Amino acid sequence: MGYALDSLLIHGGKDGDETTGAVCVPIYQTSTYRQQELGINTGWEYSRTGNPTRAALEKLIAELEGGAFGLAFASGLAAIHTVLSLFAAGDKIVLSDNIYGGTFRLLDTVLKPLGIVFEIVDTTDLDKVEAALDEESKAVYIETPANPLLSVTDIAAIAKIVKEKQKLLIVDNTFLTPYLQRPLAFGADIVIHSGTKYLGGHSDTIAGLVVATDPDLAKRLYYLQNAIGGILAPWDSFLIIRGIKTLAVRMERHVQNAQRIAKWLLDSGYVENVYYPGLKSDPGYEIQKKQADGPGGMISFVLSQEYDYRIFFRSLNLITLAESLGGVESLVCHPASMTHASIPAKIRQEVGIVDELIRLSVGIESVDDLIGDLKQAIEASRK
Numbered sequence: 001m002g003y004a005l006d007s008l009l010i011h012g013g014k015d016g017d018e019t020t021g022a023v024c025v026p027i028y029q030t031s032t033y034r035q036q037e038l039g040i041n042t043g044w045e046y047s048r049t050g051n052p053t054r055a056a057l058e059k060l061i062a063e064l065e066g067g068a069f070g071l072a073f074a075s076g077l078a079a080i081h082t083v084l085s086l087f088a089a090g091d092k093i094v095l096s097d098n099i100y101g102g103t104f105r106l107l108d109t110v111l112k113p114l115g116i117v118f119e120i121v122d123t124t125d126l127d128k129v130e131a132a133l134d135e136e137s138k139a140v141y142i143e144t145p146a147n148p149l150l151s152v153t154d155i156a157a158i159a160k161i162v163k164e165k166q167k168l169l170i171v172d173n174t175f176l177t178p179y180l181q182r183p184l185a186f187g188a189d190i191v192i193h194s195g196t197k198y199l200g201g202h203s204d205t206i207a208g209l210v211v212a213t214d215p216d217l218a219k220r221l222y223y224l225q226n227a228i229g230g231i232l233a234p235w236d237s238f239l240i241i242r243g244i245k246t247l248a249v250r251m252e253r254h255v256q257n258a259q260r261i262a263k264w265l266l267d268s269g270y271v272e273n274v275y276y277p278g279l280k281s282d283p284g285y286e287i288q289k290k291q292a293d294g295p296g297g298m299i300s301f302v303l304s305q306e307y308d309y310r311i312f313f314r315s316l317n318l319i320t321l322a323e324s325l326g327g328v329e330s331l332v333c334h335p336a337s338m339t340h341a342s343i344p345a346k347i348r349q350e351v352g353i354v355d356e357l358i359r360l361s362v363g364i365e366s367v368d369d370l371i372g373d374l375k376q377a378i379e380a381s382r383k
């Protein structure tokens with residue numbers, strides 16, 4: 001379809017239901033499909049292999065990312081596990097040093113014992129990426145902006161290095177969604193999402209998505225999806241399709257609120273550091289502007305010494321202390337003990353995930369109410 005992204009969010013993939021005219025894709029809550037006779041079926045055989053509701057979502061995410069093939073999984077980590085199952089013992093993955101804690105845990109405690117090797121690299125430094133890519137390396141795996149320090153990696157520059165060496169570039173695009181950033185256009189081979197976050201958007205579903213363009217790669221991923229079996233259920237596929245319909249308006253507001261809050265924090269005198277690629281002072285600002293249509297809704301910050309972050313967390317009223325991000329409601333978390341607790345303390349310190357770091361997923365509430373809540377909680381935490 002030759003429509004703008006805003007229209008594709010609502011009408012992309014498989015729009016509605018041909019049989020009844022229902023404007024929403026029905027929830028095909030079935031495990032199997034009647035076969036007319038031996039070897040003849042409707043194209044649907046068994047719902048792990050294929051389900052019409054899931055297929056509608058898979059087609060939709062592929063269109064939104066500008067890819068050819070989409071796959072939906074029971075969680076972001078199920079999606080990541082399936083993608084990393086492309087690799088075998090002896091293969092090396094070059095991993096961004098700012099990465100979702102669960103991705104690190106999967107590689108470190110599940111895949112490393114099976115012989116998959118990984119090397120952690122600051123992917124904002126292109127020379128380091130180039131140096132890490134040896135014979136055994138099969139892929140570079142990045143998030144940008146990355147979790148939780150919002151550091152920005154130049155996707156096109158990394159893709160160029162990766163292509164020259166004939167490796168794969170895998171990008172976790174959870175933080176920006178295809179509404180703000182489409183990594184395949186910059187040369188990524190595989191895009192991954194935790195659909196749990198902005199795509200679902202309402203903190204009510206766990207889901208994962210994968211998009212690829214190369215048909216051989218897609219075929220292999222589809223094979224792995226069916227062989228491993230971590231597929232997304234029909235009801236959850238429906239919820240993610242529904243979430244995506246409002247992605248444009250939600251992301252606009254997330255960005256608008258985050259811009260206001262990041263500027264307020266910076267000028268407030270309350271903080272030692274604010275990490276947000278939408279600030280001109282942020283080291284990732286220029287690259288972010290080049291490759292994305294907005295800096296997203298995630299902010300991290302470190303309170304000044306005069307404030308006790310533990311008291312800050314318990315003094316918040318409107319903003320909820322919880323894992324996760326990307327929902328309509330603002331959530332705050334403590335990466336060192338929550339999302340990134342599975343990363344060893346030494347590595348955490350090295351990459352800047354200090355104990356005082358606070359991560360804020362800016363929701364779409366009134367920005368004045370959000371700033372008011374932050375202000376009163378910081379004031380209450382004065383030592």
Ligand SMILES: *Cc1c(COP(=O)(O)O)cnc(C)c1O
Pocket residue numbers: 075076077078100102103143147172174175193194195196197206207208
């Ligand atoms: C949450 C998250 C994941 C994992 O997704 P789940 O849906 O929780 O399994 C992966 N990457 C990023 C960037 C995330 O925020």
